[in-house]
Amino acid sequence: MTDGPLGLARFEARLPQVWDVSRVDALLALALEDRPQEEAVALARHALTLALDLRDEARAARIELHLSALLEGPAALEAAQTAQLRFEALRDSEGEAESVLRQARLLQDGPALTAALIAAELGAQAGLASLEARARRRAGDGFMHFGNDAEAIRAYERALALTGTETPRAEDVPMLLSLGALHLRADDPEAAFRVYRAASHLTHREGTIEHTDALGGLGTAYGQQGDVDRAFRFLERAAQLAAEHGDQRRHARFLNLMASAQDKLGDTARAASLYQASLDVALSAGLVDAQVNTLLNLAEHDLQRGGAQAGAQAGARLAQALVLATSARLGSAQRRAARLLTRWAEAQGDLAAALAHQRTWTELDQAASRRRAALREQELAATAQAALVLAVRHERLEVRQRLDATLAATEARLTELRAEADHWKDAALFDVVSGAHSRRYGIEQLNRDFRRSLRAKTDLSLGVVGVELPLVGNEAPAELQVNAVLRTVADLLDQSVRDTDVVARFDQHKFMVIFPETGPAGAQVALRRMIERVTDHNWAEQGLGAPVAVAVGLASRGFLQGSQLLLDVADEEFYRARREGHGALSVAQ
Structure with a gap:
């Protein structure tokens, strides 16, 4: 290109030889083709430079939004923010919402939730159902991160309702799986079952990881509803698929759930065998979290069996689990280990040990409460920031509308004055009395x-x-x-x-x-x-x-x-x- 980077000169034959919007569009079309990222970025940047030279704000905003998708990190975030400002000035709600949603993908924690909520509201105001649905899903992910399961459920369900169809789509599967897990945590197995069944239908016979999770979710929902036989069958199939995929963490988790189902059926020997299989999988894969979870399940299994030997095994496993959980900083596992050790010590009649473990459990629980409170504060700050940004934007738009109305009225008045001046100018050319020129x-x-x-x-x-x-x-x-x-x-x-x-x-x-x-x-x-x-x-x-x-x-x-x-x-x-x-x-x- 004669007016751009020398490395792009080979594209010159495919570009209009006039420096107008047709050249900008051609450059952007080249950037959208399947090509190396560095080359695509160079083409897009060159198109942006030309669009800015031509003072074409609409094209500049569109190119900056595309650049934000090509780039990563601070450069991508800056491009998305600049595109947002341009789209807002252009009154392009869809482009503005897309730019904010891109920021939500690039940001983390509170800022990510803020951006998702803003994008969702912009999509709702503009009647852009598909865009709002994507933003609501992103907001649901943010609420899950902060531990607000109720808001996450509402966000996901709103996103599903916005798809416009009663039957979920294949692209909704990850959200359905997250929603099912939330319902299970909320002790609503019926709602979880409906969601997991929809996910299972969408992934039926695919044998994918998503299909595996859907089957595991159905098994867990059946178990919470009391249908242990069906729960075991679904969990067994999920464990097989996880093993076929080489996903040892899922394999260990489903083996644990199968063992829990056997415990409910009263087959303690089969349950112990499955727990041990899960522990072996976790040990072989070096999965400390899965190992700790299995040790805790085995210890609880032993405590339920009762007896001196089982009690000794439970104590040893709990002590090992606590050490591993503390070393790996697995907070929830630490609390569970301390709670079970308290129960174990009480069963052993060691009140001093029970009191010590109770103190540890309380301290861990209080620390967890402080972390939850800190997360809650971050979540509230994020939602408040979203509300503030939207309120300021609303005021800004109102000011612009008033300015536009004032400018329109001024222009109309100027037009009237020009017409009046022209009239008097024309009238001044002639004498009113005689009709001759003045x-x-x-x-x-x-x-x-x-x-x-x-x-x-x-x-x-x-x-x-x-x-x-x-x-x-x-x-x-x-x-x-x-x-x-x-x-x-x-x-x-x-x-x-x-x-x-x-x-x-x-x-x-x-x-x-x-x-x-x-x-x-x-x-x-x-x-x-x-x-x-x-x-x-x-x-x-x-x-x-x-x-x-x-x-x-x-x-x-x-x-x-x-x-x-x-x-x-x-x-x-x-x-x-x-x-x-x-x-x-x-x-x-």
Whole structure:
């Protein structure tokens, strides 16, 4: 490219050779093709530079949103934030919401939840169901992170409702699995069963990890509902699929759940065998968390069996689990181990040990409560920040709307004023009484014609026509009669001169007639024709007892210096003609 990075020069043949929006679109199309990331980023950045040069904010925003998807880390976040601001200014709600949702994917913890809630609200306000659903799902993930299962359930269920179909889609499977786990934690096995069954139908016979989790969830839901036989069958199939996938953590977890089902059925030997199998899987894979969980389940299993040997085994396993959980900082496992050790010590009759373990359990539980409280504070801060951002955005939009309304009203008023000014400007070109051109127009036209005459060395003549009205008895004619006479004289003047000549009102009872490129002889012909028409006109029809008289002064440019001097000379000639009598024409020599 001649205007961009040299590394992109090979694309020049595929680009328009004009620096306009077509080139921007072509660059973006190239960036959207399947190509190396570095190359795609370079193309997109070049398209952005050109869009900004062209001041095309809409294209710039779209390119920045695409860049945020190509990039990662701070650069991607900055691109998404800039795109959001541009889309907001453009009143593009969909682009704005997409930009905020992209930020939610790039951010973590509280800021991620804030962005997801903002995107969801923007999608809801704009009626963008699909976009709102994606944002609600992201918000559900955020609420799960902060341990607010109730809000997470509401967010996920809202997202499912927004899909517009009663049957969930394949892309909804991860959300369904999360929702099922939440229902199980909320001790609502019926709701969990419905969700897991939908996930199972969507992944039926696929043998995927999602299918494995759906089967395991169904088994767990059956177990909580008391249908232990069905629970075991589903959990057994889930464990087989997990083993086939080589997912040892899931395999160990499902073996634990199968063992729990056998315990409920009363087959303690089978349960112990399954617990041991789960422990072996965890040990072989080096999964400390799975190992600790299995040790705790085995210890609880031993405590339920009772007996000295089982009690000794339980104590040893609990001690081992506590050490491993403390080393790996598995808080919930530590608390469970301390609780079970308290129970074990009480069963052994060792009240001092029970009291010590009870103290440890209490301390761990209080620490967990503090962590939950801290998470709750972060969640509340995130939701409050989302509400604040949306409120400020709403106010900002209202201010912009008021400004737009004010600007629109101002523009409308300016348009009215321009129209009014044009009207008055046009009106100023003509004399209201006589209908001839105004004095101002006549003077400006005389100045223009005088300059043109000087440049082109052509003739220019100017006549001043004065109107004398007869008395009615000893009184002057009424104003309406005077105005009518002036209009008539102006019409007779227009009829007597050429279209290129200009008739303008000069004074109260005077007109000026400009004759461009005309010498005195030609001007006299027109002026005498006008005098004859005035003399022959039937003034009695206008209520006058005697005819109107005119006197005319005429001057030509000659050696006169300036248009004002030409007008003065013509005016002097008018007064000379007036002294000579009615219908006289005096020409400056």
